[in-house]
Amino acid sequence: MRDVKIALVLALALVAIALAIVLSGSPPAVTRAKAPIADAQRLGALASGGEVCQGGEVVPRGTTAMRVWLEAVIGPPLTLTARSGSRVLTSGRRGAGWSTASVTIPVRPVSRTSSDVTVCVRVGQTREPVHLAGVETPARSASYNASHEPRAGRVMVEYLRPGRSSWWSLARSVSRRMGLGHALSGIWVALLALSMVVAMATAMGRLMLREMR
Amino acid sequence: MRLPRAAWVCAAVALLNAACWSLVTPPLQGIDEPDHVAYVQELAETGHRPVVGAANELSEEELIVYEDLHGALIRFRPQSPAISSDAEQQQLERDLASRFPPVGPVNAGTAATEPPLYYALETIPYTLGSWGDLLDRLQLMRLFSGLIAAVAVLMSFLFVRETLPSAPWAWTVGGLAVAVMPLLGFVSGAVNPEVLLVAVSAALFYLLARAFRLGLTRRLGLAIGAVSAAGFLAKLNFIGLAPGVLVGLSLLVLRAPRASRRAALRSAAAAVLIAFTPVALYVLIDALAVKPLLGAAAPVLQLVQGSITREINYVWQFYLPKLPGTEGYFPGIDTARGLWFDGVIGRFGWDDVFFPGWVYDLALVPAAALAALGFRALVLGRGALARHIPATLTYSVMAVGLLVLVGADSYISEHSGAGGPYWQPRYLLPLIPLLAVGLALAAQGAGARWGRVAGVWIVVLFFANDLFGQLQTVARYYG
Numbered sequence: 001m002r003d004v005k006i007a008l009v010l011a012l013a014l015v016a017i018a019l020a021i022v023l024s025g026s027p028p029a030v031t032r033a034k035a036p037i038a039d040a041q042r043l044g045a046l047a048s049g050g051e052v053c054q055g056g057e058v059v060p061r062g063t064t065a066m067r068v069w070l071e072a073v074i075g076p077p078l079t080l081t082a083r084s085g086s087r088v089l090t091s092g093r094r095g096a097g098w099s100t101a102s103v104t105i106p107v108r109p110v111s112r113t114s115s116d117v118t119v120c121v122r123v124g125q126t127r128e129p130v131h132l133a134g135v136e137t138p139a140r141s142a143s144y145n146a147s148h149e150p151r152a153g154r155v156m157v158e159y160l161r162p163g164r165s166s167w168w169s170l171a172r173s174v175s176r177r178m179g180l181g182h183a184l185s186g187i188w189v190a191l192l193a194l195s196m197v198v199a200m201a202t203a204m205g206r207l208m209l210r211e212m213r
Numbered sequence: 214m215r216l217p218r219a220a221w222v223c224a225a226v227a228l229l230n231a232a233c234w235s236l237v238t239p240p241l242q243g244i245d246e247p248d249h250v251a252y253v254q255e256l257a258e259t260g261h262r263p264v265v266g267a268a269n270e271l272s273e274e275e276l277i278v279y280e281d282l283h284g285a286l287i288r289f290r291p292q293s294p295a296i297s298s299d300a301e302q303q304q305l306e307r308d309l310a311s312r313f314p315p316v317g318p319v320n321a322g323t324a325a326t327e328p329p330l331y332y333a334l335e336t337i338p339y340t341l342g343s344w345g346d347l348l349d350r351l352q353l354m355r356l357f358s359g360l361i362a363a364v365a366v367l368m369s370f371l372f373v374r375e376t377l378p379s380a381p382w383a384w385t386v387g388g389l390a391v392a393v394m395p396l397l398g399f400v401s402g403a404v405n406p407e408v409l410l411v412a413v414s415a416a417l418f419y420l421l422a423r424a425f426r427l428g429l430t431r432r433l434g435l436a437i438g439a440v441s442a443a444g445f446l447a448k449l450n451f452i453g454l455a456p457g458v459l460v461g462l463s464l465l466v467l468r469a470p471r472a473s474r475r476a477a478l479r480s481a482a483a484a485v486l487i488a489f490t491p492v493a494l495y496v497l498i499d500a501l502a503v504k505p506l507l508g509a510a511a512p513v514l515q516l517v518q519g520s521i522t523r524e525i526n527y528v529w530q531f532y533l534p535k536l537p538g539t540e541g542y543f544p545g546i547d548t549a550r551g552l553w554f555d556g557v558i559g560r561f562g563w564d565d566v567f568f569p570g571w572v573y574d575l576a577l578v579p580a581a582a583l584a585a586l587g588f589r590a591l592v593l594g595r596g597a598l599a600r601h602i603p604a605t606l607t608y609s610v611m612a613v614g615l616l617v618l619v620g621a622d623s624y625i626s627e628h629s630g631a632g633g634p635y636w637q638p639r640y641l642l643p644l645i646p647l648l649a650v651g652l653a654l655a656a657q658g659a660g661a662r663w664g665r666v667a668g669v670w671i672v673v674l675f676f677a678n679d680l681f682g683q684l685q686t687v688a689r690y691y692g
Contacts, residue, residue, distance in 0.1 A: 007666040011673035015680065022684065027692045030292070048544070067292060073634060074552065076545045097551030100565045101289040125545030158292065170692070177691040180302045181239055181282050181295055183345070183352035189236050196233040197680065200226050204389055204672060207222045211385040212665040 001213045008205055026163035027170070030067075031060040040069060041136055043143070043151045045129035048076070052132060053120035054143035054154055057082070059089060062161035063110040066092070068121055069133040069156035071101045076126035080105045083118045096124070101133065104160065119157055217381075220370040223388035227366035227401070230393055230679065231359030234402025237686050239295040240351050241284050242562050243403020244637065247271055248322035249332070250351060250404050255319050257336040262329055263321035270322045274313040278347050281305040287690075288563040295690040309346040324406075328495075330446035331406035334361075354404045361408045362401030365645065366392045368415035372646040373653050375422035376604075386656045386668035387649030390675040394648075395682035399561045400639050407639050410448040414643035416440045417454065418608065421461045425604040428473065429465040434480025437462070438487025446491050450640065453618030457611025459485070464603040519628050528620030531636070548636075554580070556638025559682045564637075566689045568681070579674055583655045586667065590658030612644050 046052060059082055066080060075098035082089045092107035105121075123130050134143070136153035143151045167174075175190035182189055241247045251271045255263050258272075271279065279285070281304055287293045296302065324332075338357040342350035370388035377383055391397065401408045417440050424433045441458055444451035462481040469477035523540070530542045532549055546552070555573045560566065591598065598605075619640045626633035652671050659667035 003663075004665050004669055007669040008673070011670055015673060015677045018677065019680070019684075022681070027688055071289075074543070074546060074636070095551065095570065096546035097555055098567075099560075100291055100563075102292055104291070106570070127542065127544055127546075167688075167692075174687060174691045177295065177297045178236070178687065180297060180299075181305060181348075182236065183240075183348040184236075185302075193233050193236045193683075196229050196236075197683070200229045200233070200393065201676065203222055203226050203229070204393070204676065207219055207385060207389065208669055208672060211219050212382045212668055 001209075004209060004212050008208060012201070012205070023167040026166055028065065028160040029163035031063065031159045031161055039135055040133045040156065041153060043132040043134050043136075043153050043155060045131045046070075046123045046126075047129060048123065048126045050130075051120055051122040051146045052143050052151070052155055053118055053145075054157075055116065055118045056141060057117045057119045057157060058113065058115045059110055059117045059119075060159050060161065061110060061113045063090070063107065063159045064162060065104050065106045065160040066119070067102050067104045067158040067160060069102045070121070071131040071133060072126070072128055073099060074127060075099055075103060076130065077124035078103065078105055079122045079124070080107060081120050081122075082107070082110075083120070084114050084116065089114055089117055102156075102158075121155075216367070216371070217374070217384070219385050220367050220374075220388065223370050223385070223392045224363040224367040226389060227392040227397070228359045228363040230398040231362045231401035232356060233683065234398040234686075235352065235355035235359065236402075237683050237690075238399065238402055238562065239287070239690050240282060240348055241275075241279055242287060242295075242690070243355075243399070243405055244563055244639070245323050246403050246405065247275065247279055247284065248324035249406065250354070251275055251319050251321040252324040252327070252332045253335040253339050253354060253404065254316055255321060256329065256332050257339045258316040259318075261318075262332075263325045264318040265320055265325050267318040267320040269317070269319050272313070272316045272319055274316070274347055277308050277311075277313075278305070281308050289565050291565045291567075291689060294692065297691075309348065327406055327448060328446045328491075330443060331409040331448070334409070335404065351404065355402055358401045358404060358408045361412050362397055365397070365401075365408070365412040365415045368412065368419045369646045369649040372415065372419040372422050373649050375419060375426055376601075376650050377653055377657070378426075380653070380657055380664075382665055383653035383656055383668065386671055387653035389672045390652045391645045391649045393672070393676045393679045394645065395559055395561070395675075395679040396557055396638060397642060397645065398679055399682070399686075400642060405639075406448045407642060410444065410450055411642045411645060413440055413444040413447050413451065414454055414611075415646045417444070417458060418611075418646035421458070421465075421607055422604060424461075424465050425601075425607075428469060429462070429477040429480045431476070431480045431483070434462075434477075434484040435487065438484035441484065441488035442491050445488065450615065450618060450643070453615035454611045454643065455488075456614045457607055457609075458488070460610045461604075461607035464607060468603055524621060524624050524628075527624040528617055531620035531623060531634075532616060552636045553638060553641065556636070557641065558678065559685065560638060561682060561686050562689065566686050568685055572681075576678075583652065583671065586655040586658035587651050588658070590654040593658070608647060612647060615640075615643060 075096060077096045078094045081091045090107045090110050092105045094103060094105040132155045134153050134155040139150040142153050143155050175187045178190045179186040179188065241250065252263055254272055254275065255261060283296055287295060335354050335357060338353035339350050342353040366388060369391050370384055373384045373387035417437065420433055420437050420440060437458065441455065444454065462484055466474060466477045466481050526539050527542050530548060532553065534547065535541050558573055558576045559568050623634045623636065626635060656664050656668035656671055
């Protein structure tokens with residue numbers, strides 16, 4: 001019984017510590033190029049080994065990930081490289097298995113803002129075409145493929161860096177937003193969810209202490 | 214039979230978990246939820262199932278609410294949060310208070326081919342919520358899904374009890390771990406017929422385990438038949454479990470003592486008769502109406518199309534690494550890891566809520582430890598294994614049958630150009646009773662001294678997965 005009690009307290013304490021660490025962190029903030037989603041257009045697709053590049057990008061200081069508007073059902077591995085002239089500013093990889101209309105690729109943190117950067121995304125082996133989404137532009141500023149043929153526009157690339165506010169400090173606004181668009185309204189939604197988690201933990205703990213003596 | 218209190222607590226925890234997920238996931242952002250709600254609404258308001266050829270996918274009311282919630286702009290786009298301004302909320306409230314025309318025929322999109330039992334049950338909370346607006350009704354429907362999940366967990370607990378009768382403490386490990394499994398919480402916190410299939414499957418695992426322990430009595434035969442009939446009416450994926458049930462019934466008859474074999478045979482026959490009655494009725498109704506047999510589900514049920522070897526190869530690679538010399542269907546991805554393992558650890562919403570990549574890598578460590586502990590328990594208990602071969606064979610055929618059906622469905626869909634691949638991790642949820650037993654075994658594998666401690670850690674590990682899954686969902690929609 002004593003062992004079970006100690007294990008339970010220790011395990012829950014570890015979860016509480018992990019929770020505190022996560023909530024002390026900051027949500028990623030989009031530093032540039034947040035486009036109106038409704039304006040996004042399809043700009044063709046990439047097959048295995050295909051690449052899309054676009055120049056004239058500004059990569060902000062502190063960028064730790066880039067969100068590229070690519071779409072696939074089973075997304076292939078991706079490699080992203082950001083170059084300023086011939087110098088590689090940063091790069092990153094994303095494994096296969098992503099499945100949405102945009103994909104976030106973690107990159108080496110960028111120490112200072114650089115302009116006129118060329119961002120290229122190369123697609124690994126893929127079973128399906130990877131669709132590109134963005135906004136239509138004239139050919140001279142459009143993205144292009146490996147043989148420098150322009151596409152119909154620029155692919156949306158968003159630059160993410162750790163935000164400045166911790167999740168703790170955002171708790172109030174997150175709670176407020178949880179109260180919108182639901183059957184219940186107001187901050188009660190968040191409080192109710194929280195109390196349910198506490199009730200679950202209590203019921204589990206008591207049951208384990210009783211049944212696993 | 215009196216149920217242990219621990220089973221009820223596990224069920225209550227599952228209900229709480231589902232209720233929590235129902236608050237965290239924005240309305241109509243459960244996967245395919247708009248279509249499932251449309252099906253319920255059509256059934257409740259008109260008494261008819263969705264019409265495949267109907268022009269509208271959703272009712273006007275649901276469509277307006279979906280637009281007000283920016284549903285189509287949010288799904289598949291992790292960068293798009295849920296509504297966040299008072300103006301958007303006021304617009305939604307104004308529209309919810311409006312009068313809408315009576316619900317006309319809708320096609321209910323992807324839900325149209327599904328059988329009606331889950332939707333018929335969901336008309337109860339839908340009707341009970343007639344005092345409120347569509348969001349109130351949706352919340353009640355979600356809670357009803359949670360109740361069904363509680364039944365699934367209760368049955369999983371009882372399955373563990375039947376399978377490992379000598380270790381009562383381990384029942385709690387299996388029951389609680391699946392009760393707080395985030396994937397189950399997410400699915401049962403939304404409107405989705407998958408949850409009924411999970412409950413039906415868990416009940417069948419339990420009833421079969423009980424029959425393997427006590428023999429196939431008339432009562433158990435009738436119960437297996439009734440639950441199987443409910444399965445056929447719950448979701449088409451039940452077809453994958455059915456061969457395993459037939460194998461189980463056959464083995465139960467064969468291993469019955471000579472004196473009671475005839476009675477066991479009668480019980481098995483009754484089970485089969487009851488199980489297939491709804492299917493026969495379906496066929497009869499369609500035949501009388503001169504419609505394609507099994508209606509809209511008929512194309513889905515053509516499980517073999519084109520080359521059978523190509524289909525087998527596809528289904529193999531859907532879960533396992535490609536064999537040398539075969540055509541590759543999933544280049545560049547390890548499906549077992551990238552699709553299924555990662556999916557079970559956590560992909561929520563419209564597959565657009567997920568953990569950072571390192572979480573899935575880290576999850577491999579406890580998963581490997583649990584597999585090793587489970588294997589150790591099997592090695593230590595190998596003396597008793599021979600006794601369980603018929604039951605193990607039955608459960609294996611049920612599991613493989615489901616996996617093959619899901620893989621074949623995906624292949625056919627791709628082969629016929631209808632979309633896909635369809636690889637939703639939730640399709641594996643009907644196998645949670647096996648997971649519960651596996652986890653209970655893993656705890657036992659830690660030995661007499663540390664087994665209970667390992668059990669506590671297993672449950673808390675699943676709880677942590679659930680908690681952080683919900684936080685990730687909160688961050689994605691409201692952060």
